[in-house]
Amino acid sequence: MSVLKLHPEKCTGCLRCELACSYMQTGEYQPAKSVIRVSPFEGHTSYAPYTCPQCAEGWCMTACPVGAITINAVGAKDVLDDKCVGCKLCTIACPYGTMFYDPATRKAFKCNLCGGAPACAEACPTAAITYEDVATADWLGDFAVERTARVLAEAR
Amino acid sequence: MTPATSTAPAKPTTKSAATARPGGYAGNLLRVDLTRRTCRAEPWSPETMRELIGGVGLGAMILYRETATRDGKGNVSWDHPDNRLVLATGPLAGLPVWGTGGLTVCTIGAGTNGPTSTQANGFFGTNLKYCGYDAIIVQGQSKDWLYLYINDDVVELRDARSLVGLDTWETQGALYKETGLAGHQLSVYSIGPAGENLVRFAAIQGDYGHVASKNGCGAVMGKKRLKAVAIVKGTKSLRAADPRGVVQAADEIAHDLRTDASARSLYEYGTLPGVVNLSKMGALPIKNYTTNLTSNVAGADLSVWEAPKLRENFDHRGHQCNACGMHHCHMSVIRHGDQKGKIVDEPEYEGWSGCGWAIGAADRDSVAWLNTECDRACVDVNEWGWLCGWVMECQEKGYITREQLGFELKWGDVKGAHRLLQMVSRREGFGNVLAEGVKRAAEKLGGPAKECAIYIEKGATPRGHDHRSRWEEMLDTCTSSTATMETGNPVHPTEIGQPARINPFDGEQVAKYVAGLRGRRSFEDSLGICIFTSRTRLEHVCRALSAATGWAFTVDEALRFGKRTAVINRATALRCGHTGAMEYPSTRYGSTPVDGPAKGQAIRAQWEKMLDTWYSEVGFDRKTGKPLPKTLKDLGLDWLSKSLWGNKA
Ligand code: SF4
Ligand code: SF4
Ligand code: SF4
Numbered sequence: 001m002s003v004l005k006l007h008p009e010k011c012t013g014c015l016r017c018e019l020a021c022s023y024m025q026t027g028e029y030q031p032a033k034s035v036i037r038v039s040p041f042e043g044h045t046s047y048a049p050y051t052c053p054q055c056a057e058g059w060c061m062t063a064c065p066v067g068a069i070t071i072n073a074v075g076a077k078d079v080l081d082d083k084c085v086g087c088k089l090c091t092i093a094c095p096y097g098t099m100f101y102d103p104a105t106r107k108a109f110k111c112n113l114c115g116g117a118p119a120c121a122e123a124c125p126t127a128a129i130t131y132e133d134v135a136t137a138d139w140l141g142d143f144a145v146e147r148t149a150r151v152l153a154e155a156r
Numbered sequence: 157m158t159p160a161t162s163t164a165p166a167k168p169t170t171k172s173a174a175t176a177r178p179g180g181y182a183g184n185l186l187r188v189d190l191t192r193r194t195c196r197a198e199p200w201s202p203e204t205m206r207e208l209i210g211g212v213g214l215g216a217m218i219l220y221r222e223t224a225t226r227d228g229k230g231n232v233s234w235d236h237p238d239n240r241l242v243l244a245t246g247p248l249a250g251l252p253v254w255g256t257g258g259l260t261v262c263t264i265g266a267g268t269n270g271p272t273s274t275q276a277n278g279f280f281g282t283n284l285k286y287c288g289y290d291a292i293i294v295q296g297q298s299k300d301w302l303y304l305y306i307n308d309d310v311v312e313l314r315d316a317r318s319l320v321g322l323d324t325w326e327t328q329g330a331l332y333k334e335t336g337l338a339g340h341q342l343s344v345y346s347i348g349p350a351g352e353n354l355v356r357f358a359a360i361q362g363d364y365g366h367v368a369s370k371n372g373c374g375a376v377m378g379k380k381r382l383k384a385v386a387i388v389k390g391t392k393s394l395r396a397a398d399p400r401g402v403v404q405a406a407d408e409i410a411h412d413l414r415t416d417a418s419a420r421s422l423y424e425y426g427t428l429p430g431v432v433n434l435s436k437m438g439a440l441p442i443k444n445y446t447t448n449l450t451s452n453v454a455g456a457d458l459s460v461w462e463a464p465k466l467r468e469n470f471d472h473r474g475h476q477c478n479a480c481g482m483h484h485c486h487m488s489v490i491r492h493g494d495q496k497g498k499i500v501d502e503p504e505y506e507g508w509s510g511c512g513w514a515i516g517a518a519d520r521d522s523v524a525w526l527n528t529e530c531d532r533a534c535v536d537v538n539e540w541g542w543l544c545g546w547v548m549e550c551q552e553k554g555y556i557t558r559e560q561l562g563f564e565l566k567w568g569d570v571k572g573a574h575r576l577l578q579m580v581s582r583r584e585g586f587g588n589v590l591a592e593g594v595k596r597a598a599e600k601l602g603g604p605a606k607e608c609a610i611y612i613e614k615g616a617t618p619r620g621h622d623h624r625s626r627w628e629e630m631l632d633t634c635t636s637s638t639a640t641m642e643t644g645n646p647v648h649p650t651e652i653g654q655p656a657r658i659n660p661f662d663g664e665q666v667a668k669y670v671a672g673l674r675g676r677r678s679f680e681d682s683l684g685i686c687i688f689t690s691r692t693r694l695e696h697v698c699r700a701l702s703a704a705t706g707w708a709f710t711v712d713e714a715l716r717f718g719k720r721t722a723v724i725n726r727a728t729a730l731r732c733g734h735t736g737a738m739e740y741p742s743t744r745y746g747s748t749p750v751d752g753p754a755k756g757q758a759i760r761a762q763w764e765k766m767l768d769t770w771y772s773e774v775g776f777d778r779k780t781g782k783p784l785p786k787t788l789k790d791l792g793l794d795w796l797s798k799s800l801w802g803n804k805a
Contacts, residue, residue, distance in 0.1 A: 012474030015282075015340060019252045019479060028393035029251060030286065040339025044328075044364055045487045045499060046473055047339060123252060125410070125481025126474065 001075060002133050004111075004118055006049055010128035013038055013047030020123030021051075024114050035100060035111045036120045036129075049129055051120070052077070052098040052111040053140040060110070063093030068108075076113035084108055178202055179397035180247035180704035181210075186289040186311060188304060190380050191237055191296030195304075195311040197289065206707060210246030210290055211682035212273040212638075213717065215262025216724040218242050218293060219271050223264055224731065231731040234266045234372065235354075235379045237297040243345070243385065244291035246684030249281030250394050250478065253406040253700050254413070255689030257282045257478030259345065259362070260681050265371025265639055266356045266379075267539075267593060268615040270732040271725045273638040273681060274370035277477040277485075278363030279343040280387065281684045287390030298381040303331070303346075307388035316383035323348040323532035324361040331386045346384035347374045348534035350581035354378050356593035357539035357617070358581075361531050365475070365485060365501025369536040371616060371639035372593075401703030405696055410481055412692040418648070419691045425463035426484030426688070430505030431513070432461050438625040438753035441509055443516045443567055444545030445610060445622060445744055448752025454568055456518035461508075469520050472502060480689060493521040500528040506620035510541030514620070515548060516567030526570050526577070533581040539617045542594050542610040543580070544573050555605035561586050593617070595742070610745045613738040616640065618745065625754030627666045630746070631766055634739045635670075637729035642722055643670055644677035647691050652676070652715060661754075663762030664769055671773030675718030682721065720791045723783050726776075727796055736781040739767060 021034035036051040054076055061069040061077055068083035069090060079090075086106040091099045099110050113131075121131045177183050184197040208214045222240050223232050232238045242262040249256045259280040265272035284292070287308050294304075301316040319327050328344040335342055345362030351374035358374030359367045377383075396402045413419045421429045434440040435458065438448040450456050460469070470488035477485065486502035503511065507527035517523050530537045548567050550556040558564050562585050565572040579587030590597050594617050598609035611617050616639040623630035629641060636642035646669070650656050654672045658665040680690045683701060690697050698709045740746070740763070748758040759766075771778040775787030788797045 010474075012476040012480075013340060014474075014476040014478060014480050015279075016252055016479040016481070019250075022393075023252070023399060026393070027399070028395055030391065030393035031389065032286075032391045033393070038340075040341070044332075044339050045475070125254070125476075 001135075002116070002131055003054065004051065004113065004121060005130045005132050005134075006051075007128045007130070008046075008048035010126045011038065011047045011049055012126055012128075013040065014125065016123045016125060017049055017120035017129055020119040024119035025109070033102070035098065035109060049120070049124075050096075050098070053096060054111075054113070055096065055140065059093045059095060060090035060099050063089045065089060072112055072115070074113050074116040076111065078112040079108050079110060081105075081107050176202065178205055178247070178705040178707065179395045180251060180701075181205055182285045182288045182290050182392065182394065184289050186292045186306070188292060188294045188311075188313070189296045190294065190298040190302065190313070190382060193298070193313050195313065197311075200290070205247070205705075209679075209682040209717065210684060211244050211258070211260035212262060212678055212725075213682035213721045214291055215242040215244050215260060215273065216271065216721050216728070219262055219264065220724050220728045222295075223728065230733070231728065232264065234264045234269050234376055237380075238295065239264045239376060241294040241373070241376050241380060241382075242291060243280070243294070245281030245284055246290075246682050247704050248700060249684030250285040251396060251402055251406075251704055252479045253402065253685060253689070254410055254482065255477055255480040255686030256684055257480075258684035258686060259368060260684075261360060261368040261373045263371075263373050263376045264732065265373055266354065266358070266375035267371040267617075268639045268732075268734070270614065270729045270734050271638050272371035272373055273642070273678070273725065274368045274373055274640065275681055275687065276345070276360070276362060276366040276368040277686050278366040279340045279389070279478055280345055280362055280366075282478040283340075283343040283387040283389045285390075285394060286392055287387060288392045292385065294380060294382060297379065301381050301383050303384040303386060304382060305386050306390075308390045308392065319346075319383045320352060321349065324534050325364060325532050327384050328362075328364065331384065335386070335388070337388065341389050343387045343389070344384055346534075347377050348532055348581065350533045350535045350591075351375060351378040352383075353581060353583045353591065355535065355581055355583070355591040356596065357536040357543075359531075359534045359536045361534050364487070365528070365531060366477070367531055367534075367537075369538065374534045396704045397706030398703040402700060405700035405703050409689065409692045409696045409700065412696065413482065413689065416692070421463070422484070422688055422691060423482055425467060426482065426486075426502075427505035428463035428466050428508075431466070431508050432458060432463075434505075434621060436753065438749060438755075439621045439623075441514045441541070441620065441622040444514060444542070444549045444608065445624070445747065446549060446750075448622060448625075448749050448754065450513070450518075453513065453516050453518045460520070466508075466520065467502070470500075470502065470524065475501075477686060480686065482688060484688060488524065490521050490525060493519070495521060495525040498525060498528075500524050501531060503527040507537050509620035510537040511570075511573070514541030514545045515573055516545070517570050517573070518568070519570065522570040526574055529574055529577060533577055535577065535581060538620045539593060540577070541620060542617045543590055543597070544576055546594060546598070546609050547576065547590065549608050550601075550605050553604070553608075555601065555603070555608075556586075598742070607743045609742055611742045612745065613740045613742070614639070614734060622749070622754075623741075623745070624747065624749050624759060625660070625757065627660060627663065627759055627766075628670050630741055630759060631667060631670050631770060634741055635767070635770060637722065637725040637734070642677065642725075643674050644687070646673055647676065648693050649673060651693055651695065652711065661757045663759070663766040667766040667769035668773055671770050674722060674774060675715035678718035678721040679714040682717070716791065720793060723788065723791060723793060723796070726781070726783060727800060730781060730800070734781070736767075736778065
């Protein structure tokens, strides 16, 4: 099982991942069309990339009334364009804000792990995004556990 | 608006887009008239794109065509409403090639009152192109302070009265607040107090630490009463003719930057290694060119100036420009001293020299702080170093008295330098004289004070090196039409038939080299790419351009294009009244080092000869400074012959 791991401390905010993603997903260079988003923190001094963590619960999938979201061959939740009716329920259901809606096509869209060759990880010059084999797909859960333990230890 | 001169080619904007738009282009120029308060998108044709590319290629032509006086005989001066401020990007901006957020500023600048080409990075070019524009042409003059807001098709001149007096970082913060955006969602290029007060070496600063610094372009913006340009990361897509080819060329370039010996340290540490490396050649300017020994700076310990130590002295984090993978730009937090806890932009080599060595200061924390203060005030850090160092030397020698200045300013006094910076950027007291820049201030004082000032007779000042041991750069700086080095240092010179190395103190070889390297820099500065990320084989850069646009662009064509651009800038410079007699270093600038590695090397003794050689190599007339008719013809610029040479052509 491979997942996209994000290492926010390495990110320089160069936005190359957004460009690569938009190109891979739409054939054009336009960050607004990418499904990985780099957000500024602390005003402007640090940046972190964020995309669908392919969460174990699959909230988007559960919410979709027409069954347009499936799990593709590499384990990513994927929107089937011919089934999606553009109701946006998935965008509301997703707790991570990583399900998007394209008014031009009237379809939902999200990270599909580029079918197993993530363009963002390839494009990132600092390895702030890596595509790694892991024991459990729930890297976000692992990250949360590790971080909580660290923050608690520091607070002590 | 100034009418086009009869000899210039037709306006690029009138031809219809008969052929498809080349990849990499947004397709429109944005014309902003501050007098009339109008903003208008002008489509430009594929033929013109191919001819002028963008950046300085486009900017030089706009200046030539649009800044002549109405009678067509002279040129408008920097503070005239008809002056243009061209903020141009290029076809590579916004594509995934490293370092492609590029901005080139072209204008008639306040320093030389002649053409300018000065670059900055960040996200200007990216955001602008995603909004649908390749360049902004600002003309006219406003009565009230305005800022330009661009969000796709929404282009507005907005009230900037509440921003007046804010420094450049504060301005960006205020505009974040006003728009509810943050980080690269909004690229802001603005002027601080120095630009508002028309300081002759005011810069345009953007995206926290990127500076288009040369020739007082910030004063031009101030004169037009344009406080800032704020560009939302737009939503329009860019195409490439061969997208896979763009990625391949980008990978090739990245590989070269990571592994090539000549680029590797730049890749790892940006320009930080410059301090130690240049000190070994005698090219680190120390105390206003009075010495070349770092030991003459009180408290200086060169070992802590090695690049890794310089970077690690601060808490730091990468702060790269669009798609850039260099470990170059960083945000740093000062860890020790009076300014502990302050966020600064990691200084470039030129910041360490202008705010440090040139003024005899070697405390890294306070130098880094002063450097960001210069950016915030929007003062060119190079000219700042020459100005502040000069004042320090003049005080030491009694040429500028304590009463004149209002306080005592000794070598290495960073706090005092900061006080001077405030006086200059607000034109307070003696700061008003100094705000005119090194040359004009020195001429005003005259006598022995003038003898110690570092400047070029055209009115500009050099970049942050001691050019008395980098003769190519002095010659390039003095002969340039754009107020700063026009040819630049050699990058893989053998690729274009130039020697890998020359004797740096042989004037003849130096002049031939500077002439032989011409073209590359002006080409690069037309693409919307950073000079550091284009420090690879020119062939790779051409490949990236070809893949983006669909043109088959060769190295020869690139050089020819660059030379042509430089000649167009020269034609404008001549119209501005620049002459060959101005192509001389000031007394101190052209003096002979008294110590250090280049001790005794006297450039002035060879200067005339160097000019002779350079002129004959580039094909310009030594007497008038004009490009010869044959040179014009070879470059496909016959149309310029008539206006430069009249009937003789
Ligand atoms: S894996 Fe592909 S689709 Fe997902 S964020 Fe990265 S580039 Fe975009
Ligand atoms: S490519 Fe990497 S470093 Fe650049 S913004 Fe994306 S995650 Fe950050
Ligand atoms: S090398 Fe530096 S200035 Fe150039 S693009 Fe990269 S981060 Fe920006």
